[in-house]
Amino acid sequence: MPNTAAEELPPLDVVAAILWQADGRLLLSQRPAHKHQGGRWEFPGGKVEAGESHHQALARELQEELGIAITDSEPFMCIEHRYPELRVRLWFRTVRSFVGVAHGREGQPLGAYQLDELAQLSFPAANRPVVRALMLPDRLLVLPSPLPSVAQLDATLAAHPGSWVYLRGLHDAAALSPWVSRCHAAGVRVLVADDAALMAAVGADGLHLRAAAAARLDQRPPVPWLSVACHDAAQLDHAQVLGADLALLSPLRATPTHPQQPGMGWEQFQALAQGRPLSIYALGGVTPEDLPQARQAGARGVAGIRGFWQ
Ligand SMILES: Nc1nc2c([nH]c(=O)n2[C@@H]2O[C@H](COP(=O)(O)OP(=O)(O)OP(=O)(O)O)[C@@H](O)[C@H]2O)c(=O)[nH]1
Numbered sequence: 169m170p171n172t173a174a175e176e177l178p179p180l181d182v183v184a185a186i187l188w189q190a191d192g193r194l195l196l197s198q199r200p201a202h203k204h205q206g207g208r209w210e211f212p213g214g215k216v217e218a219g220e221s222h223h224q225a226l227a228r229e230l231q232e233e234l235g236i237a238i239t240d241s242e243p244f245m246c247i248e249h250r251y252p253e254l255r256v257r258l259w260f261r262t263v264r265s266f267v268g269v270a271h272g273r274e275g276q277p278l279g280a281y282q283l284d285e286l287a288q289l290s291f292p293a294a295n296r297p298v299v300r301a302l303m304l305p306d307r308l309l310v311l312p313s314p315l316p317s318v319a320q321l322d323a324t325l326a327a328h329p330g331s332w333v334y335l336r337g338l339h340d341a342a343a344l345s346p347w348v349s350r351c352h353a354a355g356v357r358v359l360v361a362d363d364a365a366l367m368a369a370v371g372a373d374g375l376h377l378r379a380a381a382a383a384r385l386d387q388r389p390p391v392p393w394l395s396v397a398c399h400d401a402a403q404l405d406h407a408q409v410l411g412a413d414l415a416l417l418s419p420l421r422a423t424p425t426h427p428q429q430p431g432m433g434w435e436q437f438q439a440l441a442q443g444r445p446l447s448i449y450a451l452g453g454v455t456p457e458d459l460p461q462a463r464q465a466g467a468r469g470v471a472g473i474r475g476f477w478q
Pocket residue numbers: 182183184203204205209210211212213214215254256258292293294295
């Protein structure tokens with residue numbers, strides 16, 4: 169098959185705002201019916217013009233489309249997507265404050281939604297992973313071995329509000345259940361390794377597939393949240409085939425447990441992660457302080473043991 173015209177062209181760079189109102193709702197706009205993806209809800213933004221940084225492009229678009237002014241924005245996620253007629257590279261950026269009253273300056277309807285209302289809306293296909301990513305945490309805590317005390321768990325959860333926990337190293341219901349209960353009591357979601365039936369039996373929120381377990385599958389198990397351990401591009405490709413929501417990409421740095429494995433560093437991480445329709449977490453010698461750098465490199469968040477546990 170010859171390449172289509174859409175494949176030959178470089179992707180169209182588009183910036184789009186994850187625009188938080190002061191009341192904690194997200195501001196969205198509806199695409200005009202006659203345009204590409206007409207009628208669907210979008211994150212406000214538009215095409216990057218020559219010579220503009222992504223922040224500058226977003227500030228201009230938000231002024232033109234919504235009549236609001238922003239001074240700050242930070243990277244949230246980048247997704248490359250191929251529509252039949254068009255290839256786009258969408259640079260989503262978080263905007264936490266703005267000046268002015270947002271209104272549809274081009275006549276487009278606006279809507280403000282809570283996170284849990286987004287699933288009911290119709291978005292362009294490229295946006296689906298972003299909507300999932302918005303539900304995910306910035307930090308994923310991996311359970312250490314030997315296991316922490318209950319006091320350590322409580323202190324760690326309190327120190328990292330909004331985090332999820334991967335209950336690593338526990339493979340039966342009796343061992344898992346107390347940890348699931350304790351985390352749920354603190355409002356924290358948990359992932360269980362490899363076994364979807366065990367995940368359901370203990371009431372966990374999702375499944376984390378270690379690389380070998382992921383390699384044995386060719387379709388997504390029926391779980392609410394699917395995470396996959398990845399170390400290279402082929403494993404990330406496979407995670408996408410499985411329809412994973414998140415991937416833990418490691419090792420970012422060499423760690424005391426795997427000193428012989430050199431870390432890939434942020435440059436290689438970025439080359440592997442950026443543009444994929446997955447929420448990717450940097451793992452391996454990573455600390456919570458790495459979050460801004462991880463975001464720059466295309467990560468949704470950071471994951472780890474040392475540096476996270478109290
Ligand atoms: N702004 C925005 N565009 C998105 C999102 N998701 C998504 O697939 N897109 C696509 O990215 C492209 C953005 O282009 P745009 O908003 O600047 O352009 P447009 O079609 O409104 O046309 P125009 O600016 O030439 O009037 C469109 O093809 C649109 O379908 C999103 O969340 N926000």
